Amino acid sequence: MDSLETFRNTVNTTTSTSTATATSLSEFPPVQESTFFRSVNNLSPIIPAKASHLARGFLGLNSPPLVFTSPHISSQCETHFLKRPQLSQFEISQWDTGGNGFIDDPDNSKKSAFLPPVKVITDAQKDLLIKNGGNMQHRSSSPCVNEYLVDHVDVVKQSNEIVESSQSDVPCSKEIISKFHGHSDNYEGVDEPYKLEGEKTDVGSLSKECGKSEKQQCDNSFVQLMQAGLRHRGMHRRCLQYEVAASNAFGNINSSPLPVHTLEDSKAWAAFSELKDLDVTSIKKKMVQCPELVNSLIPPQFSGNFPVTGSKPSGIGLHLNSTVDAMPLGHAAFTHRQDMKSASSICHNVENMYRCLISSNMDGQSSVGIEDERREITASIVSVSATPESASTMDPSNLLDYVEHTAGIQNKRKLSPKEAGNAEEINQPSPKNKKTKISVTSDGAGCKRCNCKKSKCLKLYCDCFAAGMYCDETCSCQDCYNRLEYEDTVLETKQQIESRNPLAFIPKIVQRATDFPLNNMEVDNVSTPSSARHKRGCNCKRSMCLKKYCECYQVNVGCSSACRCEGCKNTFGKKEDYIATEHALSKGLSGRVEKISHSTFHNKQEMVANKTDLLRGELFDMHRLSPLTPSLQCSDQGKEAAKSRVLTGKYLPSPECDATAFPPRAKFAHSLENPERSLVLLETNETVETEYCDWQLDRDNMEIMDQPPLRCTSVNNAGQFTPLSNASSMARTATFLSLRQWAHLPQEVQQFHGNSSLLSGGSHHWRSSPITPTAKLNEINNVVCPESASRLFDILEDETPEILKEASIPIKSVKSSSPNQKRVSPPESHARELESGGLRNGRKFIINAMPSFPPLTPCIDSKGTSHENLDTGTGK
DNA sequence: GAGTTTGAAACT
DNA sequence: CAGTTTCAAACTC
Known part of the structure; x- marks a missing residue:
């Protein structure tokens, strides 16, 4: 347990820099009084200043959300991002408590133990974090940020709790931790700043304590536990970020804006209780024999058949640019551009699912260029969505299959962290991608993307800009400034245009x-x-x-x-x-x-x-x-x-x-x-x-x-x-x-x-x-x-x-x-x-x-x- | 894919 | 406000 202490100390040391969060959190009393929360509260707010580059509307720094909603905003992340900008602290507490379903209950720490550690910070996220380096603080209100924070916390929390609670109940607990941390080590070299120092060391020492045969068992059971738990934790976690994702894309039964995990966690805990007292082999056996047990560890919305609702994009007023070629009503969900965005939304959801899958890839080789994958998956799914069998009508399980399939493909082409880190570069539309993008989007059923060459996408010539959207990787524009990173320029230009014509950005179709x-x-x-x-x-x-x-x-x-x-x-x-x-x-x-x-x-x-x-x-x-x-x-x-x-x-x-x-x-x-x-x-x-x-x-x-x-x-x-x-x-x-x-x-x-x-x-x-x-x-x-x-x-x-x-x-x-x-x-x-x-x-x-x-x-x-x-x- | 046509946006 | 230019999408070959 020395290593545990070391680990804890490290965590505290690592995260002691942030007092603001803790202070704010203190305003939301009862929920977070646990020791862990105190630690959590001390964590540095990890803020993706400009998180997902997935196209988004012009939020404007000083302006209300959207001049007009953007299909891009359909991105559930964005939705989330927009949804509760002021609730970060509360969310943090909510998510932390809700996320684990255990509120201020010391005993619950044990329950949490069953929740397998998850690779909660993806490469892409890390990349974003790295990129945003110093200025991460000011966006602490972002739910996405919260997610990172929560995720970050999760890493620590779960690690701690696993060590604490599992004790020797599960022989391989240490190994699991080791595995987990080993997994974390996959990020090695990517972003040291985000690595929890001590993780590696402690984990390493823990790993060594496991015998080989035992380790093998651990690997097996671990994989199963993780696979089950990852879905529960990882996917759920992702859908915390994309809360709407869960409720929309997968027909969440709970429309509450704040995720409620207690029930699910309780179920999972009940299931886990059946396992926790068994030895590894038994657990493995049990899990194999009773897949439903594993399923019980999986949130209902992610198991079995998903009730499909399609996404419910935010929608926008009918901007000319938001309307693409008409399609039969049956496919109307993708008739309009914003519909395409709903596809994008789904894509985004799927993407997150995919991330989870990637995360759940416990072979320790999951360091794939998430950003790149995201791009491709999104494009692919958009493509799929553009087909008559639009994503909105697509069985989510099929989407999952698709994602898994894609993941499989993706995994064949593993990018180095460095490559993954070049998301920015990758995001830039390249001539190479142009054709694909166009083919995906220009068939009349797809998303209308711009192809600007001279306007820098900062004039109304640009469909994206005119529709109040940022260009994204699916655009084929050149020298594009209609991107989040040029937010100020975009807003400035937009205001300039509006000064000439206040109605320039309003929907054209009435x-x-x-x-x-x-x-x-x-x-x-x-x-x-x-x-x-x-x-x-x-x-x-x-x-x-x-x-x-x-x-x-x-x-x-x-x-x-x-x-x-x-x-x-x-x-x-x-x-x-x-x-x-x-x-x-x-x-x-x-x-x-x-x-x-x-x-x-x-x-x-x-x-x-x-x-x-x-x-x-x-x-x-x-x-x-x-x-x-x-x-x-x-x-x-x-x-x-x-x-x-x-x-x-x-x-x-x-x-x-x-x-x-x-x-x-x-x-x-x-x-x-x-x-x-x-x-x-x-x-x-x-x-x-x-x-x-x-x-x-x-x-x-x-x-x-x-x-x-x-x-x-x-x-x-x-x-x-x-x-x-x-x-x-x-x-x-x-x-x-x-x-x-x-x-x-x-x-x-x-x-x-x-x-x-x-x-x-x-x-x-x-x-x-x-x-x-x-x-x-x-x-x-x-x-x-x-x-x-x-x-x-x-x-x-x-x-x-x-x-x-x-x-x-x-x-x-x-x-x-x-x-x-x-x-x-x-x-x-x-x-x-x-x-x-x-x-x-x-x-x-x-x-x-x-x-x-x-x-x-x-x-x-x-x-x-x-x-x-x-x-x-x-x-x- | 290159070139042409078209009409909106931007400019004067 | 009208005329002209610029631009990008639609269209044609």
Whole structure:
């Protein structure tokens, strides 16, 4: 045990440099009082300043998460990264406790012993760590960092615990440790700074204590234990980093943002208990005879058949660049670029799984160039994903097989640590890779990657840049500056462009209220709703909008009045047809509203139908910039109205359209009953979506117009959040944006909205789209909520000064909230009224325009309930 | 794969 | 704001 002490001392010495973490951790009392935690807390925060190079959106140093979400962000790591930027310490504690499932329980240290040590710091990670060398500290809030820290801790912790707890119970415990440490030694020479000094020495001495035959046994049992445990620990660990990975890609049963391991660990412990008292041979025997025992050591989500949900990418507003060639809806998950990113996400998940597999390669030769592997695997899987059998529909087990297969291939080509360390170099697109990348991505079903040569990928010419994404290794660009390492440059350039055109980065494809098809079936046949239109329109002269030169045609949308094309023959909708429709609608709707508003509804269903019908157009409008998400589409709550609205129109085949990716309705209902909880739930995209759907109707129906805007309140409350949970970077993005916008709206407008309860609807709207991109989050003055902006533009016809447009955003919300209002007050006149200050009392206006309706949907249990919630919400 | 066409973005 | 240039994707051969 001397060596153990030495080891501990070494650990303490090695990790004593960080006090900040420990200090912070101390703020989260009960969970981490164990001796080990104290040691853990003293560990240096190992921070991958710029972790995965997998393409990511422009986070911006001082800006809210994303100007528009990037498919790249789908990377689960990124998702995680974004999700809880402020929770590092807490996470650390959570992960450490949760990660082992033993909270402050000395006895649990024993339990932990069964958990085989894992190669928790991959080569790539180490490489990153090395690269980031000195400046690692400042990003300690990164969950990824946390992972490294936790992982680092794990190495120590598990080592300690194994030594401590196993004692002599398992004859080979020492050998296991030795093995483990020997494994760690695989990193030798890669990054000495990260090696826990003493590991090697102690391990070495321990190893020698094992006899040869015993060692052989140990090897065998160790391998089995490790293989089982690695999956449990390693993979789970990886999925801590990619928490969404577990929940999305593998249908995690637990939607909690924070991993809960206790149950699994308990199971595993139970299984392990069966083994721990046996000798090595028996253990081996037992494990061979009872594979289920081993399986019990494996988290359920990683054993057997994975419930496939596909990934639920964050999604984005439909940027032109986010849309690639259309595919049959069946493959819609990869129709859009962000879908491709979901593939990327899956890839990333798989990648992590692969890492685990690599890690579990206990032959001591697993030092493969992870970065390189990642790249290739990702590319390969993207390729796979691009096939009809997209990754989203691919059996995860197949993915695993694939990964394992790939791993096998990869292992044939083991890179030296040095080579692995050259990830940066490898990441640079090379002509050699170009063809492959293109072949993978340019088949129309794949991810659209840029191929810029002169723009340095810092102009809107660059698809990646325009879509708010960093280029990645799959791009074929040259002299690319659109990379994370040039983050500052990218942001600067982006701001520069936005200064010229604040809407430069907003989605180009928007929904139009004037064209909402009633044929539900159509949704199955198109990838883009006919109601969608290119915001700025095309300017085709020769292509007649029949080729992909046409931005409208390219994304399968018809041309609109915004287009200046000549000889438009767009098969998705000719400009002239659009104009004609628009004209007809503008003529017919006001009369219709009049009719409805003066009708006496005796039949609730009829009321719903009528109102739903009216709302339909409005909803399209409201979602103009944001493809409806599955929470709406897939909401199976028997909400006829919502359903009707959702299904009536053709919606963008949102990548998130994955029923299984969304939580049960109960979650939302709960949120309704508990407004405070709602705020928390709002951090999940699905809740936001659902909320929007339900509350919108509810609000419209229940004469809550007189209620202070719930949403406004929520938004304000939300503003009190730290940008924490990356907070649902997506949903939160919209929230913060709205808040900021609101704060900077002219007082006049604020007052207007203060009087207009419909603001709530507007806020809803903002929040309703977790994929809402933000034009500029870090510069309040330029903040433009794309969705709002879009609607705004429709209203103001692009003739309103920018500042007024911004100020009018909530007004658009009014419009959104009250479809009738729109009909009653045409956009133009509405704008005029606003400008003249004549429309100050939105409430009155709205009430006149629309009769109050009883609750429309079962989701809103009762008027009282919702009302109560609203009251509660508004009371805050 | 090279060259051409096209239209958006950028520039003036 | 219009005209021109630059750029990269789409397209053709």
